[in-house]
Amino acid sequence: MNSKSSNPMGEVVVKQPGLFSTIQDFGRFGSRKYGVPESGIMDRYAFKICNLILGNSENDAVLEITFVGPVLEFNAATNICIGGANLSPKINDLKIDLNTAYQIKAGDILSFGKRKSGFRSYLAIKNGFQSPEILGSRSWFEAVTGNHRLQKNQLLHYRASEAIKSFSHSAIQVDTDYLNSEMIETYEGPEFGKLPESLQKLIFQKKLMVHGDSNRMAVQFEESIQNDLKGIHTSPVMPGSVQLTPSGQLIVLMRDCQTTGGYPRVLQLSEYGIQVISQKIPGEAVQFYRKR
């Protein structure tokens, strides 16, 4: 298309949007005071690895792809790396590996196939996607950035870059075991002590099946936990807070969650716990365990 020196901007054309994809970086910090969610990538580990492999800055924006991948056409040269869930990515119908840097030429098409592991895959691109930075972050969140999810024919911008010959990432060990783990690491939440002893035990013994309504705001489960905890004054919550509603629903708040809530916060996932649970598909079982 355009010569790279006069117009360094490349575009990804969305041929098919897939199920649900959004641009995300590390997140939006410092705007909780306005009631603005943090947002940011669900799986921080996968994000970090992909950017590292490309030699990107650690906050460069990626495309977070959920379950069914999009079909994307690139119109300028660059390098990409895909990590997190294995959704069988292909460049021009040739299967590619995860956590590996690939060169892209103008006209190349990236598509996805069958899901093999995990729920959320990450497409990192050299220098990151250049969507507008609002309140210090490029992460899409509708009330802030106006974008909800990837749309057909949408254009995503990136800075075109000539092929880079060698990537010295042989030293990077990538752990993919967590994609198959069902154990979710948590700490006690502020209202954990208000649970009767029997429920304090039960919450770590029960297998919980991820509900289909789960999204970037919260993960929910098929099972419920009968309780008579009272509501609390609206109080701070953050990604990883686990709320218990009067009807017994456990709600694990995720990156796009509200900044405050009125349900008792019985557990708080660690960052590793968030990483593991964000790769579970609806119908898979998880179990909480306590880190002290």
Next chain:
Amino acid sequence: MKWKSISRMGDRGILIEFPQEISEKILQTILEAKVTLSKINLEQKVEITNTYDSLLISYPSAIRDVYSELKVVSNALRATNISKNIDKRIFKIPVCYEAEYAPDLNDVAELKNIKKEELISLHSTPVYLVYFTGFLPGFLYLGGLNQKIATARKNTPRKIVTKGSVGIAEDQTGIYPQESPGGWQIIGRTPLDLFNANSKIPSPFVAGDFVRFQPVSNLEYFQIEEEVKQGIYEFEIIKSNG
């Protein structure tokens, strides 16, 4: 300074809990603690936010040494004395209570067995304390609603509440900063933009500010709406100390 507990909230938060009551006095204590904590050196660039009875220090990444951070925080709080009064800011928020903006005004007046005019007056007389912002970007948690007009939420929430709608739910009153589903009783609407992500300061209110609702006519509503659109509307702010 009095606080109830300081504890970790997972691996990237520290939660400080104060006595569980909703009062201006507790809020003052919390805001003073917030000022103190904003001056201390912590291992990351944190944000400190409050609710009615809590302060959350949120870290972008997992805290490396949580015990040392907890200690720094509690030492700082222990060394804090109650400071002097801060200047009060009262923001005037124009609200049109006329029928087309107030679908539940008649019902609420009827439920409370008062005239519409009295309901409007009871709602627009007090100065409301801004405790914090939460729920939706720009949504203010306001204290000070007259108990006489406290009203239960609607039995069935609306799928869409228009942006700017002013409502009552139990002993709370609030403004929907953007279109959203909601069950509050809607008694008016403001033409103001309470949250603008593209502005350097997306919302002018901070915890500890006050707001007062200023009844306006249909015509004034349109005029203000136009000024807001053109970006020339300026908040009317009354300052007082003590």
